[in-house]
Amino acid sequence: MVQLGLVGLGKMGFNMRERLRAAGHEVVGFDQNPDVSDVSSLADLAKTLDAPRIVWVMVPAGEPTRATVAELAGLLSSGDLIIDGGNSRFTDDSHNAAVLAEQGVKYVDVGVSGGVWGKDNGYGLMAGGDAEDIERAMPIFDALRPEGPREEGFAHAGGVGAGHYAKMVHNGIEYGLMQAYAEGFELLEASDVVDNVPGVIKAWQRGTVVRSWLLDLLIRALEEDPDLGELEGYVEDSGEGRWTLEEAINNSVPAPVISAALFARFASRQEDSSAMRAVAALRNQFGGHSVKKAGE
Numbered sequence: 001m002v003q004l005g006l007v008g009l010g011k012m013g014f015n016m017r018e019r020l021r022a023a024g025h026e027v028v029g030f031d032q033n034p035d036v037s038d039v040s041s042l043a044d045l046a047k048t049l050d051a052p053r054i055v056w057v058m059v060p061a062g063e064p065t066r067a068t069v070a071e072l073a074g075l076l077s078s079g080d081l082i083i084d085g086g087n088s089r090f091t092d093d094s095h096n097a098a099v100l101a102e103q104g105v106k107y108v109d110v111g112v113s114g115g116v117w118g119k120d121n122g123y124g125l126m127a128g129g130d131a132e133d134i135e136r137a138m139p140i141f142d143a144l145r146p147e148g149p150r151e152e153g154f155a156h157a158g159g160v161g162a163g164h165y166a167k168m169v170h171n172g173i174e175y176g177l178m179q180a181y182a183e184g185f186e187l188l189e190a191s192d193v194v195d196n197v198p199g200v201i202k203a204w205q206r207g208t209v210v211r212s213w214l215l216d217l218l219i220r221a222l223e224e225d226p227d228l229g230e231l232e233g234y235v236e237d238s239g240e241g242r243w244t245l246e247e248a249i250n251n252s253v254p255a256p257v258i259s260a261a262l263f264a265r266f267a268s269r270q271e272d273s274s275a276m277r278a279v280a281a282l283r284n285q286f287g288g289h290s291v292k293k294a295g296e
């Protein structure tokens with residue numbers, strides 16, 4: 001049994017606390033929302049845990065995570081370990097590790113996959129850090145990962161930053177896969193050849209080359225709303241796709257699918273497009289092609 005502090009009890013952290021407790025570990029949770037929190041502050045969390053402490057941070061990536069790690073740096077002591085399991089940019093990790101190392105506090109970054117389903121299915125984990133720190137956290141990783149061989153749900157990806165780098169690439173792939181299913185769905189819907197679009201997609205679930213968990217989730221969404229008519233085609237992004245492309249550029253790796261998928265999300269947020277107005281204007285200029293005037 002391991003004792004763990006868990007900061008951030010939202011869609012991910014709340015379920016992770018449940019899964020860890022179900023595996024017999026002692027979890028002390030802190031969230032800025034007192035309704036879900038076991039303690040009233042980070043300082044209280046640090047006081048409640050026995051040294052040497054392990055604190056897993058699962059708050060929104062970016063400033064909230066950086067601020068949490070910085071505050072923890074002032075509360076923890078030599079020999080303690082911080083694990084950042086959020087979708088932080090991998091470049092944050094070397095900074096965090098260096099600041100914490102000044103006080104002897106250890107740091108591990110973990111990419112966590114599985115979303116809100118992880119409580120029951122387990123979470124796919126990619127960890128970055130020193131081997132001894134990874135080994136120390138292994139009972140936690142073993143409780144969170146899916147049942148089965150460890151190497152099918154957990155990887156020690158490399159040094160500090162490698163866990164988040166692996167998760168960044170995982171999410172870039174996620175963008176591309178979702179976009180491919182989405183384009184296939186739109187084509188099936190747009191043509192009048194296939195009458196039973198949800199039925200066809202459901203039939204892809206077993207035996208086909210394109211079966212996957214994302215496909216299962218698309219089928220689930222179509223069962224709730226057969227033409228997805230209750231939704232707007234508006235898609236946010238939280239950074240991982242952009243970082244994947246920045247890294248593709250830095251390493252001269254062609255990534256046409258992931259870039260198209262990211263840009264499709266940008267396009268989804270536009271009601272009108274200056275670029276497409278420019279294309280229409282140019283076709284009109286060089287070819288006299290007709291244009292559709294605003295308001296017509």
Ligand SMILES: NC(=O)C1=CN([C@@H]2O[C@H](COP(=O)(O)OP(=O)(O)OC[C@H]3O[C@@H](n4cnc5c(N)ncnc54)[C@H](O)[C@@H]3O)[C@@H](O)[C@H]2O)C=CC1
Pocket residue numbers: 007008009010011012013030031032033058059060061064067068085086087088112113114115116238
């Ligand atoms: N939702 C998902 O599918 C996945 C999310 N992640 C990552 O996990 C992290 C958490 O994500 P979610 O649980 O989905 O977000 P969420 O928004 O549902 O939960 C975040 C929680 O952190 C709390 N919080 C925010 N700032 C805080 C602070 N300074 N101190 C204490 N608590 C604070 C909020 O009150 C909230 O309960 C993020 O980094 C996210 O990118 C990773 C994998 C999958």
Ligand SMILES: O=C(CO)[C@H](O)[C@H](O)COP(=O)(O)O
Pocket residue numbers: 087112113114115171174236237238239240241
């Ligand atoms: O990590 C995840 C899934 O694997 C999160 O759900 C993440 O938010 C997805 O990325 P984006 O918000 O950019 O679509």
